[in-house]
Amino acid sequence: MTIRTAIVGYGNLGRSVEENIRNQPDMELVGIFSRRAELDTDTPVYPVADIDSYRDSVDVLFLCLGSATDIPEQATAFAASFSTVDTYDNHKKIPAHYEAMDEAAADNGNVAIVSTGWDPGLFSLNRTIASSIFPTSQQNTFWGKGVSQGHSDALRRIDGVKKAVQYTIPREDAIEAARGGHGADVTGHGAHLRQCWVVADESEHDRIREEIVTMPDYFVGYEVEVHFISQEDFARDHQGLPHGGHVITSGTLGGTTNAVEFSLALESNPDFTAAVQVAYGRAAYRLKDAGLTGAFSVLEVPPYLLAPESLEELLTRDV
Amino acid sequence: MTIRTAIVGYGNLGRSVEENIRNQPDMELVGIFSRRAELDTDTPVYPVADIDSYRDSVDVLFLCLGSATDIPEQATAFAASFSTVDTYDNHKKIPAHYEAMDEAAADNGNVAIVSTGWDPGLFSLNRTIASSIFPTSQQNTFWGKGVSQGHSDALRRIDGVKKAVQYTIPREDAIEAARGGHGADVTGHGAHLRQCWVVADESEHDRIREEIVTMPDYFVGYEVEVHFISQEDFARDHQGLPHGGHVITSGTLGGTTNAVEFSLALESNPDFTAAVQVAYGRAAYRLKDAGLTGAFSVLEVPPYLLAPESLEELLTRDV
Numbered sequence: 325m326t327i328r329t330a331i332v333g334y335g336n337l338g339r340s341v342e343e344n345i346r347n348q349p350d351m352e353l354v355g356i357f358s359r360r361a362e363l364d365t366d367t368p369v370y371p372v373a374d375i376d377s378y379r380d381s382v383d384v385l386f387l388c389l390g391s392a393t394d395i396p397e398q399a400t401a402f403a404a405s406f407s408t409v410d411t412y413d414n415h416k417k418i419p420a421h422y423e424a425m426d427e428a429a430a431d432n433g434n435v436a437i438v439s440t441g442w443d444p445g446l447f448s449l450n451r452t453i454a455s456s457i458f459p460t461s462q463q464n465t466f467w468g469k470g471v472s473q474g475h476s477d478a479l480r481r482i483d484g485v486k487k488a489v490q491y492t493i494p495r496e497d498a499i500e501a502a503r504g505g506h507g508a509d510v511t512g513h514g515a516h517l518r519q520c521w522v523v524a525d526e527s528e529h530d531r532i533r534e535e536i537v538t539m540p541d542y543f544v545g546y547e548v549e550v551h552f553i554s555q556e557d558f559a560r561d562h563q564g565l566p567h568g569g570h571v572i573t574s575g576t577l578g579g580t581t582n583a584v585e586f587s588l589a590l591e592s593n594p595d596f597t598a599a600v601q602v603a604y605g606r607a608a609y610r611l612k613d614a615g616l617t618g619a620f621s622v623l624e625v626p627p628y629l630l631a632p633e634s635l636e637e638l639l640t641r642d643v
Numbered sequence: 644m645t646i647r648t649a650i651v652g653y654g655n656l657g658r659s660v661e662e663n664i665r666n667q668p669d670m671e672l673v674g675i676f677s678r679r680a681e682l683d684t685d686t687p688v689y690p691v692a693d694i695d696s697y698r699d700s701v702d703v704l705f706l707c708l709g710s711a712t713d714i715p716e717q718a719t720a721f722a723a724s725f726s727t728v729d730t731y732d733n734h735k736k737i738p739a740h741y742e743a744m745d746e747a748a749a750d751n752g753n754v755a756i757v758s759t760g761w762d763p764g765l766f767s768l769n770r771t772i773a774s775s776i777f778p779t780s781q782q783n784t785f786w787g788k789g790v791s792q793g794h795s796d797a798l799r800r801i802d803g804v805k806k807a808v809q810y811t812i813p814r815e816d817a818i819e820a821a822r823g824g825h826g827a828d829v830t831g832h833g834a835h836l837r838q839c840w841v842v843a844d845e846s847e848h849d850r851i852r853e854e855i856v857t858m859p860d861y862f863v864g865y866e867v868e869v870h871f872i873s874q875e876d877f878a879r880d881h882q883g884l885p886h887g888g889h890v891i892t893s894g895t896l897g898g899t900t901n902a903v904e905f906s907l908a909l910e911s912n913p914d915f916t917a918a919v920q921v922a923y924g925r926a927a928y929r930l931k932d933a934g935l936t937g938a939f940s941v942l943e944v945p946p947y948l949l950a951p952e953s954l955e956e957l958l959t960r961d962v
Contacts, residue, residue, distance in 0.1 A: 343897050347778035419958045444962045446772070446903075449946055451961040453765070456922045456949035457915070459666035503908065564899070577918050578662050580883070580910035584765075587906070589822065591899035596776070599896050603775045621947075623957055627768055628942035630775035638942055639738045642770040643763045 326350060327609045330382045332357040332372060332402065334365075336565070337411065338388035340598030342367055348602065349632050354382050379405050383612075384605045387411075388598075395421070400428035403436045407608045409601050411441040418444060418621075426619035435612040436619045440604040441597040442588055443467070443569065449622050450571045450586035457584065458575025464507040466494035466515060470567030470593065478542045479520055482535050487523035487555065489562045492516050494570060495547065502572040505581040517547040523558050567593035603630040645669060646928045649701045651676040651691060651721065653684075655884070656730065657707035659917030661686055667921065668951050673701050698724050702931075703924045706730075707917075714740070719747035722755045726927045728920050730760040737763060737940075745938035754931040755938045759923040760916040761907055762786070762888065768941050769890045769905035776903065777894025783826040785813035785834060789886030789912065797861045798839055801854050806842035806874065808881045811835050813889060814866065821891040824900040836866040842877050886912035922949040 329351050331338050338356065342365065345353045355368040355378075363369045370378070385406035389395050395412045402408050403425050412421050418439050429436035439445065447465060455461050472492045479488035498515045501507060524532050533550045536543055553561075568588040574581060590596045604622070607629035611620060628635050648670050650657050657675065661684065664672045674687040674697070682688045689697070704725035708714050714731045721727050722744050731740050737758050748755035758764065766784060774780050791811045798807035817834045820826060843851050852869045855862055872880075887907040893900060909915045923941070926948035930939060947954050 340897060344778070415962065418962050419955070422958060439962055448962040449772075450905075452950055452957050453768075453946050455961070456925075456946075456951070457918045459663070575918075577914035578659060578911060580914055582910055582915045582918075583906075583908045585904075585906040585908075586769075587902075587904040589902045589904075591901055592896060595896035595899055596901045599776045599894075599901075606775075621954075621958055621962055623947035623954065623962065624945045626943045626945050627772050627775075628940075631771055632775070635940070635942065636738065638771050639741060639940055642774070643734065643737050643758055643767040643940055643942065 326352050327606065328352055328354050328381060328383045329386060329605060330354045330357060330378065330384075330406075331386045331388055332375065333388035333390075333394070334358050334360070334363050335388065335390075336594040337598055337601075338386075339365075340592070340594045341386050341388055341602060344595070344598050344602045350606070351602070354378065375402070376405050382406055384409060384608050386601055386605060400424050403428040403434055404432045405434075407435040407612050409437045409440055409604045409608050411445070411597055411601055412439045413441065413444055415444060422619050422621060430618035433612075433617050435608045435617060437604045437608045437611075437625065438619055438621060440601045440622055442590075442600060445597075445600050445622055446588070447569070447571050447586070450584075451573070452623050454571065454573035454584040454586070458573070458577065458582075461573050461575035462502070462505065462507040463571065463573040464498075464502040464510055464515070465569065465571050466499060466502075467569040468492040468494050468516060468567065470569070471565055472518075475518060475542055478539065479522060479536065482532055484524050484528040484532055485522055487558045489521050489558075491519045491521075491566075493519055499570060499572065502570075502574065503583050503585065505574040505576070505583065507572060507574060513545045517549065518543055519549045519551070521551050521553055521558065521562050523555050524552060526552075564591060565593045566591050567596075606630060606632065645671050646925065647671055647673050647700060647702045648705060648924060649673045649676060649697065649703075649725075650705045650707055651694065652707035652709075652713070653677050653679070653682050654707065654709075655913040656917055656920075657705075658684075659911070659913045660705050660707055660921060663914070663917050663921045669925070670921070673697065694721070695724050701725055703728060703927050705920055705924060707920075719743050722747040722753055723751045724753075726754040726931050728756045728759055728924045728927050730764070730916055730920055731758045732760065732763055734763060741938050741940060749937035752931075752936050754927045754936060756923045756927045756930075756944065757938055757940060759920045759941055761909075761919060764916075764919050764941055765907070766888070766890050766905070769903075770892070771942050773890065773892035773903040773905070777892070777896065777901075780892050780894035781821070781824065781826040782890065782892040783817075783821040783829055783834070784888060784890050785818060785821075786888040787811040787813050787835060787886070789888070790884055791837075794837060794861055797858065798841060798855065801851055803843050803847040803851055804841055806877045808840050808877075810838045810840075810885075812838055818889060818891065821889075821893065822902050822904065824893040824895075824902065826891060826893060832864040836868065837862055838868045838870070840870050840872055840877065840881050842874050843871060845871075883910060884912045885910055886915075925949060925951065
């Protein structure tokens with residue numbers, strides 16, 4: 325049984341999904357749908373305007389589109405024609421997105437798995453499972469080490485900055501507090517440090533450092549590290565898109581403190597997000613194959629549906 | 644809606660389940676079924692021989708019985724009369740247990756959730772999810788810090804040992820290797836250290852230490868720490884049943900290394916195991932309520948069914 329898949333959207337995420345599908349034992353990639361006529365890929369490329377004519381040749385469509393405008397504007401139309409998996413990450417609007425996709429998918433006999441990836445996605449799953457275990461619990465989510473685009477942009481707007489990147493890094497003392505059951509004491513400013521790597525002429529370093537640490541909203545109130553490095557070191561060490569984080573949940577049971585932690589250390593945020601999305605593609609296929617329709621959050625998907633192995637194999641190997 | 648629950652078996656686990664149910668917003672505890680006529684509890688106690696007459700007044704029965712003989716001998720009879728949740732932990736025999744429970748439960752319109760707890764249980768869930776994300780991955784499970792009963796018994800058999808406990812502790816270097824993608828190099832002996840706390844007369848310390856570190860199978864080949872302490876310190880610091888561990892999975896995606904880690908740090912192994920079992924009791928009730936029957940592993944249960952909150956609340960809070 326081969327799952328016939330396709331991709332719409334070809335940015336970082338779409339490229340990572342394409343590469344990931346190549347390594348799946350049970351999937352083939354029918355094509356990439358794009359508004360652009362030419363893409364730098366060996367995969368067949370089709371105009372997104374023609375996508376409906378591929379209804380019967382694609383089992384699962386991966387929506388690799390931006391959450392800001394593309395998903396809100398386009399996702400329901402895709403869900404009307406295909407079973408879909410998206411990584412919509414605007415947390416506050418996920419319930420509305422879920423509802424819209426549920427209607428579009430259910431009306432047309434499709435499955436739409438929404439907001440996969442890692443946060444939302446695997447982190448959501450762990451927040452729900454961990455808090456279900458404790459009658460009352462304290463839960464903290466830490467992000468990083470990861471590139472913050474907004475803060476990196478803010479650095480690059482400073483006069484004299486040639487290159488810059490800002491990593492958000494969870495503070496070890498805050499993580500330890502959460503692990504020890506004291507996560508309620510961790511404040512927003514105290515949870516993360518902001519690490520800046522900057523290329524600039526040496527004569528400007530003092531002024532730039534001062535502008536960074538005194539920048540309101542972005543840096544004031546946080547622990548800030550500023551490192552000046554050469555163009556060469558920047559090019560060698562700071563081109564990646566690492567990310568990750570921790571969901572730490574602690575609760576008291578019969579007088580004892582017990583902590584549950586889920587952590588990710590990712591060298592490539594888009595590659596990992598894509599890998600999660602593709603695994604949920606397998607689940608979307610199987611849910612539809614079982615006669616189910618409508619929207620599903622990661623909280624509703626039975627976990628064994630993610631694996632290429634059969635339930636019998638998993639019960640022997642993992643349980 | 645209140646879920647009417649009961650417990651069979653009243654050892655450490657049964658007592659922890661009893662305490663846990665008291666703190667659940669949507670459960671009541673009908674009673675404890677035991678072979679013993681008297682138990683030290685305020686909960687109603689009934690003879691296990693009469694359990695079938697409670698079929699219509701109990702929605703979910705928690706099997707708090709030993710995995711060595713009680714579960715294999717008795718569990719299917721309970722599953723014929725009740726929806727059940729167990730913590731059967733003999734990994735190699737779980738597929739056979741699953742099959743036996745599936746038949747017993749399905750034939751009688753019940754649900755049986757098998758092998759909940761944390762390993763098997765939450766660790767199984769994380770092994771499956773994490774390995775589903777990577778086309779190929781390296782996965783290591785570390786246990787501890789936790790009391791090993793077998794090794795503690797071995798210490799207590801040494802002449803002159805008055806009290807002793809052995810903790811199995813994952814080695815930091817092995818955990819770091821697994822996190823860094825080098826888990827394949829971690830050997831059985833290199834993964835854990837064995838920490839012994841012993842009460843004995845001072846004149847015997849050297850001989851006892853020598854007997855410990857040279858004991859074949861149990862200690863030879865491992866990093867071993869032996870600490871001699873007073874009766875008072877032993878009584879104060881070593882009465883608990885801590886446990887926990889790490890499931891670390893790493894995989895390469897498009898040339899980058901990405902690591903997923905699930906960790907538990909438990910002050911009370913039985914209290915936490917019970918808390919997971921009780922959460923799956925909520926799922927058992929809901930699965931049966933939705934018209935499903937037969938055995939379910941933790942891999943098959945949609946995670947939102949564990950939570951007292953509704954799916955709508957979870958989509959707003961956790962996703």
